[in-house]
Amino acid sequence: MLLLVLALLILCGFLWNYKGQLKIADITDKYIFITGCDTGFGNLAARTFDKKGFHVIAACLTESGLTALKAETSERLHTMLLDVTDPENVKRTAQWVKNQVGEKGLWGLINNAGVLGALAPTDWLTVEDYREPVEVNLFGLIDVTLNMLPLVKKARGRVINVSSIAGRLAFGGGGYTPSKYAVEGFNDSLRRDMKAFGVHVSCIEPGLFKTELSDPVKTAEKKLATWKQLSPDIKQQYGESYIEKCLDKMKGNISCVNLDLSLVVECMDHALTSLFPKTRYAAGKDAKAFWIPLSHMPAVLQDFLLLKWKVELANPKAV
Numbered sequence: 001m002l003l004l005v006l007a008l009l010i011l012c013g014f015l016w017n018y019k020g021q022l023k024i025a026d027i028t029d030k031y032i033f034i035t036g037c038d039t040g041f042g043n044l045a046a047r048t049f050d051k052k053g054f055h056v057i058a059a060c061l062t063e064s065g066l067t068a069l070k071a072e073t074s075e076r077l078h079t080m081l082l083d084v085t086d087p088e089n090v091k092r093t094a095q096w097v098k099n100q101v102g103e104k105g106l107w108g109l110i111n112n113a114g115v116l117g118a119l120a121p122t123d124w125l126t127v128e129d130y131r132e133p134v135e136v137n138l139f140g141l142i143d144v145t146l147n148m149l150p151l152v153k154k155a156r157g158r159v160i161n162v163s164s165i166a167g168r169l170a171f172g173g174g175g176y177t178p179s180k181y182a183v184e185g186f187n188d189s190l191r192r193d194m195k196a197f198g199v200h201v202s203c204i205e206p207g208l209f210k211t212e213l214s215d216p217v218k219t220a221e222k223k224l225a226t227w228k229q230l231s232p233d234i235k236q237q238y239g240e241s242y243i244e245k246c247l248d249k250m251k252g253n254i255s256c257v258n259l260d261l262s263l264v265v266e267c268m269d270h271a272l273t274s275l276f277p278k279t280r281y282a283a284g285k286d287a288k289a290f291w292i293p294l295s296h297m298p299a300v301l302q303d304f305l306l307l308k309w310k311v312e313l314a315n316p317k318a319v
Contacts (some may be wrong), residue, residue, distance in 0.1 A: 021271055022275040031055040031101045036113030038065025040211035041264045046264050050077045055090045084113050084140030094147035105155030108272045109148045112162045116213050122173035133175030138182045156198035160271045161187045163203050165287050168295035171306050202271040207284030207291055209258045220247050255315045258284040
């Protein structure tokens with residue numbers, strides 16, 4: 001009986017792996033639209049999918065990012081400037097894409113654009129510190145999706161939303177984590193709504209990667225600038241040595257960062273080309289081995305481990 005169960009488990013594992021390897025027949029006639037292509041995941045994705053033969057439409061925020069990307073890709077790739085927080089810009093872009101793809105529709109929409117914003121203890125921040133990440137990472141993503149969705153439905157294509165491990169676990173104050181939690185919710189509701197139309201919706205949850213978004217120098221500078229603007233009362237509550245410990249801890253965390261951005265692009269590729277794309281993709285060793293498993297554990301264990309991972313308060317005082 002035990003051998004039979006074991007044999008069935010092995011067979012199921014084989015079939016599951018085989019199912020995941022099945023690919024769509026042709027990509028050379030398919031259009032994909034990617035946001036946030038100036039640097040990082042979006043930039044590598046645009047270059048990778050261009051080489052594979054997709055018709056890539058790459059949206060950049062800056063003229064310099066657009067120019068650099070165009071210089072590294074084929075004539076088949078189209079670039080355009082897009083600020084996802086500008087509704088009129090989004091509408092014009094969607095109309096341009098509609099004219100470009102015609103009756104084929106849009107096979108893939110990759111919502112990759114995002115910002116980190118200020119990362120600091122919650123009582124250091126103002127509502128404005130939360131606003132930019134939410135506007136870009138959530139409302140910008142939703143606006144682009146709603147405007148492109150008719151084209152994706154026409155192609156019975158794919159929507160891929162780049163979230164984060166921060167959409168599973170809140171380990172720092174600021175607007176980034178709330179925005180990514182909300183992206184996860186939007187992703188799930190969209191996925192269920194689109195099943196009837198043959199549209200697959202996937203979510204990618206990268207761990208900590210070395211990109212412009214997570215530049216430790218810039219992140220440290222933002223945290224230090226926020227500290228300097230705090231009231232004497234808040235500084236006293238945390239202790240004057242707290243910020244130094246924070247900055248030292250951030251330097252030490254560099255060794256935990258994934259350097260290979262292709263791990264995320266490989267997830268995008270599977271979500272675009274597999275006959276059976278996954279609902280969620282974890283990218284990065286830290287995401288697979290620590291963050292995602294921890295997100296399923298009891299809150300008491302999450303709190304214990306995350307508080308150990310963060311800097312201890314140097315001199316906390318009751319208020």
